[in-house]
Amino acid sequence: MRRSHEKNKSPIHKIYAVCRIAGLINKTADIRASAIRMRDSMAHGGPDDAGIYCDPSVGFALAHRRLSIIDLTNGGHQPMINDGGNVIIAYNGEVYNYRELKQILTQKGKKFHSSSDTEVILKAYEQWGADCFTMLKGMFAIAIYDKEKQQLILARDPNGIKPLYYYADSNTVCFASEVKAFKKLKPDWQEFENWKAYILVYGYLPEPYTTLTGVYMLPKGSYMCVDVHTISYSITNYNTDVYASNITDEQTAIEEVRNKLNIAVDRHLISDAPIGLFLSGGIDSSLLTLIAKQTGHTDLHTLSIVFDDKHFSEQTYQDIIAEKTKSNHRRFNLDAQIFTNELPDIFRAMDQPTTDGINTYFICKYAKTYGLKAVLSGLGADELFGGYASFGREKMINKLKKIPAIALRAGNLSIKDKYRKLSFLSAKNQVGEYLFHRGYFSTKEAARILGAYEKNIIETIESINIPADIGGWDYGNKVSYLEKNIYMQSQLLKDTDMMSMWHSIEVRVPFLDTDLVSLVNSIAPAIKFSENTPKHLLVKAYADLLPREIWDRKKQGFVFPFQHWMKGNENMYFKVVDKKMTQSYNAGNLSWSRYWAYLITANYQYLQAS
Known part of the structure; x- marks a missing residue:
């Protein structure tokens, strides 16, 4: 088994600013330098080792940083290349059933050179192709370059424990474990215009969205297959949540x-x-x-x-x-x-x-x-x-859903947070029901804060993927x-x-x-x-x-208790602090969680740059 081209000789105890992966396909860029920039922007996530693999003939580079958990020797170095030199892998995560899989693969004639779970995934792909992802029990984000098929395959674990972001257009595909890697690749990357609405309403960016235009999270339980020549791609689900009542005793x-x-x-x-x-x-x-x-x-x-x-x-x-x-x-x-x-x-x-x-x-x-x-x-x-408390609110939800939407929207007029949340139920859909439990600012409030139309805010926050038939499920x-x-x-x-x-x-x-x-x-x-x-x-x-x-x-x-620790010290840490918002919070009319959501939204870019 061959190793990739570069290794970091730094001692393990050196501190960087567990594993992280990055890569790209681009026939005109300096792919090696680009991949290294992306990789090293995430050095904190892999301080023990670093590696890179390049195939200039197709404009492909794959980079990796490693935190050693299993196989602390160089046997786990990545990117890892198979014996035939035609399959290359970089992966972030842990596969907990790798020993069982290794035994099965050994019985099928596969030879191993290390005790790492990475090599088990590599051999599993050799044996079963993309079907191998259904056999892995663990958390993972995987990038595999299949030189024979001229394909790049990106895969994410069934429960989405490990992140994997990607961007694709007609000339480029790039991917990484963190969004900051895309900014390192292109510092002037355009901002996604709707991200602030999500933070104000949800408190986070729901998948697949990020703060950058065109950069998305790969869906959990899926793999993305990219033709390295045409840059065309497809995304296939290999795992789906299925709810049933098979066990009734x-x-x-x-x-x-x-x-x-x-x-x-x-x-x-x-x-x-x-x-x-x-x-x-x-x-x-x-x-x-x-x-x-x-x-x-x-x-x-x-x-x-x-x-x-x-x-x-x-x-x-x-x-x-x-x-x-x-x-x-x-x-x-x-x-x-x-x-x-x-x-x-x-x-x-x-x-x-x-x-x-x-x-x-x-x-x-x-x-x-x-x-x-x-x-x-x-x-x-x-x-x-x-x-969660949301599991015990079935009777309450059923009663509230009977109230006309216009009456529920009137909750926006209240000075109390708990009544403003009623406005989410006026949507009469599952997004509204979820936000009744978890939402921060109402769509009307978010529109006011951002100087936007409420209609646009509503369209934005409802653009997430929820099963069409979920309304008929058991509560x-x-x-x-x-x-x-x-x-x-x-x-x-x-x-x-x-x-x-x-x-x-x-x-x-x-x-x-x-x-x-x-x-x-x-x-x-x-x-x-x-x-x-x-x-x-x-x-x-x-x-x-x-x-x-x-x-x-x-x-x-x-x-x-950081609500108490922060109170009155906002100006020490935040560049943008709205006086009316602060007054409302100090008067007890704005909850800490909503105030914090506003502070993060208004100051995130400044805080990242400082």
């Missing part, structure tokens, strides 16, 4: 959930480098830690963030689990001074504007301080098992789909990736294991969700393992 559901989650946690702890668990004190992180201990992982590393303000701190519950599992536990105290000192760096880490992500920034910062390279997170459990499955495929997909996963990679930390999410997700989607809503008890099926499945103190209390969530 609660005891069967409990046994299956327990079995699949135990396997998922065990898979996600595979590593040749230090790995830990983020312990917030809630159900999800507590359960992952307890399962890890139960499945034989005795040397557990856990970490948590605590606050001086007891209203926000969950140290009591964190300590219960740390003591029960006898983990190597470290607490990190976060206060106003640390927060304000780090705020400029938080904005630099923000590859795309978002109202969230600060919590992930700090937990990954402290994971790095702890000496870890990867941490497990409970992300995904709320969406799958019904952990629980419908909310689960919206929370998972809009909120989690476009904000939580994206924010987690960009903030963790900034600190060269990999965050793994066992609740999004493909087998577990498929199982949960097949359980009848009547036994999966409870209007009165959040995540009741998950709690029942581990009733013997999860202490009552952890689950029998009001959900707190992983929230920071």
